[in-house]
Amino acid sequence: MSSSVSALGTLLEEGPGLQAVLLDMDGTLVDTEGCWWQAEREVFAELGHSLREEWRQVVVGGPMARSAGFLIEATKADIGLEQVSRLLNARFVECVARMGQSVPLMPGAGRLLAELTTHGLPAALVSASHRHVVDHMLGSLGHANFACTVAGDELARTKPHPDPYLTAAEQLGVDPRRCAVLEDTATGVASAEAAGCRVVAVPSVAPIEPAPGRTIVRSLEEVDLAFLRSLRAVAH
Structure with missing residues (x-):
């Protein structure tokens, strides 16, 4: 998929806009x-x-x-x-x-992160993995691509509770209801939906069932910024 400046401008004018994108790590951004x-x-x-x-x-x-x-x-x-x-x-x-210098990214992940950075839309990495694992992965994902990161061992309750996504939204200073979340598991989807976020599910190991307000795609190659902004327009 591709996005254009004109299309983005149109979507921005259609009601409340997307404030941030919150992304899971394992299975969503990195093939781990x-x-x-x-x-x-x-x-x-x-x-x-x-x-x-x-x-x-x-x-x-x-x-x-x-x-x-x-x-x-x-x-x-x-x-x-x-x-x-x-x-x-x-x-x-x-x-x-053992994978070498670079952990393999999921298809479309690198392009999507670059697009979010280019357009100045804040992104947060929200993982159930421990902090030292998250920091290790940032070497491949790029620290500069994320305005904040949340690790599973930093919270009293992690996924499927809403706390990780509520924490990320709070750190970014945004409304979780105006955030798009990308997740690959039912546990992560439950966490994001409980936080009130609009969820795009990208199933990896296990299938994710359809549900009202939930969008399911086959890979991140189907997702770009215009697509994410349009989800917020539909949601409102």
Whole structure:
């Protein structure tokens, strides 16, 4: 998709405008969901347990406490939540490091971030991953592309609660109802919708069901700034 200055100008004149774009990280902007699953399989294999493939859809997109807690309960592994969380985070970073200098971006992610930056529309990175993981990914995504970032271990409640997206909107000084959110999991979508944001779902590992006011696309290649602005016009 492509946008034009004239089209953007028309959309800006049609009611309340889009104030910011809030973006999930893993599976939405960076192709790392496979690394998380690999880390989970490796860590639990070393603990003597094999993970079932169907569990992947359960743990994808959630906060570390929920995902790791589910796997501990499902496997009956003799390990604490804090310890296994440290192991999973460390193994994930190792997996990403093996990719080389640049973590692969999801199709259309680089173009979309560049377009938001070019047009001066604030963007926030809102992730359930821990801060050190988010900071590592910013090396590939570009620090300058984001006005603020929110990590999962910085909040008392993370996705699917609305807190991450409400926090990002507050840090940007914008109305969450005038923010567009891009998410790849049902957990993230639930968080953004609970915050009152307009959601564009880009499913990665697991499908996301249609719902009123929710837009589902196949990839970020279908999303540009004009598209996001038009969603706000329709929503109001």
